Amino acid sequence: MSTRDRVLPTFGGLSAPARLTVEGAGIVVGAATFVLAGVVALIVFWGSSLPIAGPDSVGQFVAIAAGVVAFLAYFVGRLWRREGPTPFQIAAAPDGRPHRATGVDIFDTFAIALAHGILALLGWLVLGAVLANGFQDATVYFLSATVLAGAATGVTAYAVFLSAAQMDLMRLSTVLAAFAVVGILASMLSAPDPHWWMKHLSALGMSQSVSSLTFNLTLIVAGVIVTAIARYATDARGIVDPKRRAAVVRVRVGLILIGVLLACVGIFTLNISILLHNVSAVGMVLVFALVVFWVRAALPTAPLSFFVLGYVFFATIIAVLVLFAVGYYVLTAAELVAGVLVFSWLIVYLRMTGAATAELRAQQQNVHVVEE
Numbered sequence: 001m002s003t004r005d006r007v008l009p010t011f012g013g014l015s016a017p018a019r020l021t022v023e024g025a026g027i028v029v030g031a032a033t034f035v036l037a038g039v040v041a042l043i044v045f046w047g048s049s050l051p052i053a054g055p056d057s058v059g060q061f062v063a064i065a066a067g068v069v070a071f072l073a074y075f076v077g078r079l080w081r082r083e084g085p086t087p088f089q090i091a092a093a094p095d096g097r098p099h100r101a102t103g104v105d106i107f108d109t110f111a112i113a114l115a116h117g118i119l120a121l122l123g124w125l126v127l128g129a130v131l132a133n134g135f136q137d138a139t140v141y142f143l144s145a146t147v148l149a150g151a152a153t154g155v156t157a158y159a160v161f162l163s164a165a166q167m168d169l170m171r172l173s174t175v176l177a178a179f180a181v182v183g184i185l186a187s188m189l190s191a192p193d194p195h196w197w198m199k200h201l202s203a204l205g206m207s208q209s210v211s212s213l214t215f216n217l218t219l220i221v222a223g224v225i226v227t228a229i230a231r232y233a234t235d236a237r238g239i240v241d242p243k244r245r246a247a248v249v250r251v252r253v254g255l256i257l258i259g260v261l262l263a264c265v266g267i268f269t270l271n272i273s274i275l276l277h278n279v280s281a282v283g284m285v286l287v288f289a290l291v292v293f294w295v296r297a298a299l300p301t302a303p304l305s306f307f308v309l310g311y312v313f314f315a316t317i318i319a320v321l322v323l324f325a326v327g328y329y330v331l332t333a334a335e336l337v338a339g340v341l342v343f344s345w346l347i348v349y350l351r352m353t354g355a356a357t358a359e360l361r362a363q364q365q366n367v368h369v370v371e372e
Contacts, residue, residue: 022165035150045058047142050139053128059124065153070113070156071113076164078165080161081164086105087232111225112175112228113164119179129189172229172350173347173348173350173351176225179221184204187214188204188211200335201339205266216269219262219263223259223265229350231252233255247295247297251295251298258288288342292314295349306348306352320334321334321338
């Protein structure tokens with residue numbers, strides 16, 4: 001076998017040497033961020049003893065700095081790959097022409113970068129609150145606070161840079177899941193009413209507080225991300241069968257509607273419009289039901305277990321809604337179960353689509369090597 005027939009092992013779409021190069025670049029980005037954030041923190045913290053969390057604390061500084069750094073590091077990671085301002089590597093057209101970044105690609109990249117920034121912001125806030133609870137009444141001297149702030153932002157920049165440089169549909173599914181979980185958790189922990197759960201999940205977004213802002217912003221950004229990735233997860237290029245192409249288009253429209261309706265749930269809170277809020281929430285579940293039954297024709301190569309999972313999730317949502325209607329479940333429980341199942345299915349669908357895309361790309365590479 002000649003050298004040109006040898007195929008280097010790949011991880012996450014990158015060959016082993018390329019992956020090492022990405023890791024090296026990530027270390028440089030993290031180190032530079034560590035120095036820059038450390039200098040800023042030293043100036044801000046000089047001569048002070050700071051609380052771990054709360055106003056004017058180490059946790060607050062780290063959260064804000066990490067949020068800004070994560071947003072910028074995502075763009076740096078995408079531009080470093082020299083693929084243009086696209087959310088991730090997009091397969092070439094069937095005629096071999098490379099994909100060129102469009103205005104929609106730039107918007108999608110911005111949305112995913114914003115998700116990374118908010119995820120870093122909320123993640124460090126939650127961690128700061130947990131640490132403050134474990135070290136009650138403790139303070140941090142300014143030199144220690146400077147090192148901690150630099151290290152936290154440096155690690156954030158390193159992780160987000162690698163996330164951006166290796167981003168694909170499967171990795172994006174993990175980001176989407178982490179973003180939703182951290183956002184809702186942060187809203188719950190900071191809710192001004194500790195008994196919000198006695199009403200309904202949407203009660204988190206009804207007050208004029210940081211908790212409500214976090215809750216609604218999480219729903220809006222998550223909806224934008226779902227809408228943004230819908231066209232990448234339903235790439236119909238190269239599909240010859242008209243029935244399958246039509247099924248792919250239906251799934252794309254369904255995913256876009258789910259994203260739009262999810263964002264509307266955050267935009268139209270119950271204290272703004274009960275009708276629009278409920279229509280958005282119920283509409284999202286109804287569209288999800290349609291997508292579950294459409295996806296089989298759109299992604300016939302997926303394993304049977306994936307389709308069965310969708311049917312089971314749909315049946316579970318119906319059962320939970322019935323239990324709520326007869327008074328067995330409170331509304332909060334019904335909303336949580338339905339929301340978790342819809343999000344879980346979306347994440348699994350993204351992973352299935354990503355796996356199918358990676359498999360197709362590998363087959364094309366093998367064919368190309370054999371032809372050479």
